Amino acid sequence: MKLLHTSDWHLGRSFHGVGMLGAQQHFIDQLVDTVRVHSVDVVLIAGDVYDRALPGVDVVTMFSDALSRIRSAGARIILTSGNHDSASRLGFGSAILAHGGVHLRTRIAELATPVQLELDGATLAVYGIPYLEPRLTAEELEAAAPTHTAVMRAALERIHQDLESRRAHGPVRSLVMAHTFASGGLTSDSERDLSIGGVGAVPLDLFDGLDYVALGHLHGRQELSASVRYSGSPLPYSFSESGHHKGGILLEFDRDGLVGAENVSWDTGRRLAVLRGTMADLLESEKHAAAEDSYCQITVTDAERPLKAMERLRARFAHTLVLAFEPEGGPRTDRLTYSERIAKAQDDLDVCCGFLDHVRSRSAGDAERGLLMETLAKVQAAEVSA
Structure with missing residues (x-):
């Protein structure tokens, strides 16, 4: 039987x-x-x-x-x-x-x-x-x-x-x-x-x-x-x-x-892949080619959180479902707490950039700083005219 x-x-x-x-x-x-x-x-x-x-x-x-x-x-x-x-x-x-x-x-x-x-x-x-x-x-x-x-x-x-x-x-x-x-x-x-x-x-x-x-x-x-x-x-x-x-x-x-x-x-259909590395490695290395059609769990290890990480990764790994950020060597120890950033801020721009750094683990880029400066200037002008 x-x-x-x-x-x-x-x-x-x-x-x-x-x-x-x-x-x-x-x-x-x-x-x-x-x-x-x-x-x-x-x-x-x-x-x-x-x-x-x-x-x-x-x-x-x-x-x-x-x-x-x-x-x-x-x-x-x-x-x-x-x-x-x-x-x-x-x-x-x-x-x-x-x-x-x-x-x-x-x-x-x-x-x-x-x-x-x-x-x-x-x-x-x-x-x-x-x-x-x-x-x-x-x-x-x-x-x-x-x-x-x-x-x-x-x-x-x-x-x-x-x-x-x-x-x-x-x-x-x-x-x-x-x-x-x-x-x-x-x-x-x-x-x-x-x-x-x-x-x-x-x-x-x-x-x-x-x-x-x-x-x-x-x-x-x-x-x-x-x-x-x-x-x-x-x-x-x-x-x-x-x-x-x-x-x-x-x-x-x-x-x-x-x-x-x-x-x-039994065949399980789409395979699973667990990837880890820097954005450059993940996007460029041929060793990850087999994972391009898999469901992916990806851990990014760059020292700073990359801009548009999920969007960029899905350009190669279209079925990325889980994204984590773990800087190699652990979190940066030179970062200030959010309260410390606010206390040291020189102006409103520092407050805004400090907030971005806090929530994204990445400093604001030049384009982002420029956009924040423009927005703050419009707010200040509106307050003066009011």
């Missing part, structure tokens, strides 16, 4: 103000192709189907169409909710959808009720643990404390109890989907923090004794152990993911358990 481990679709998300529905549709097209080419039996979605609890109508339509296409390609679907999803909304109609081969696990009451898949002489029990907010779920789970570790431990205890009862009647292999931050995982800027100070990370040994754990939440594909993996998001959602290889993980099970796990890569 072949299963495709995915997570963190974040349908409806934008990228620094750029809509991503087209890119998300492109990844869904590739996912459906993967299902057909590899004869995938089950597609797993380990949480964060949507980017927000109340997705737009067009986003819901896209997801509905994706489910239909995956089913038409021959695969069943098992999904659970993440911290970005509304569990109750995502889980609506779950009993009806199950009859059509779409299995939703968004409620605590269902986390120990697996989707049972037939292997050759054995059963693969797939459990879905939705995102568990400790303060809201600890009591229902009868957890020892309102912490991520305690609620996950309580959830897994229920699953192990169910597995023991099923194994009394024959061989059962286990797969658990969970949307959580497991110890050892590498984070990205685009993930919403699950806790403060790192206490949200659950120990990896909580997952001992399971054949495979399909994790969601972290956007980088990574292997925490042979049986515990993050598939990562299918698209990059922050510039910190510029070096990621996006896709899913193709799993193969037989009656003995997991026998194969292979990364599947």
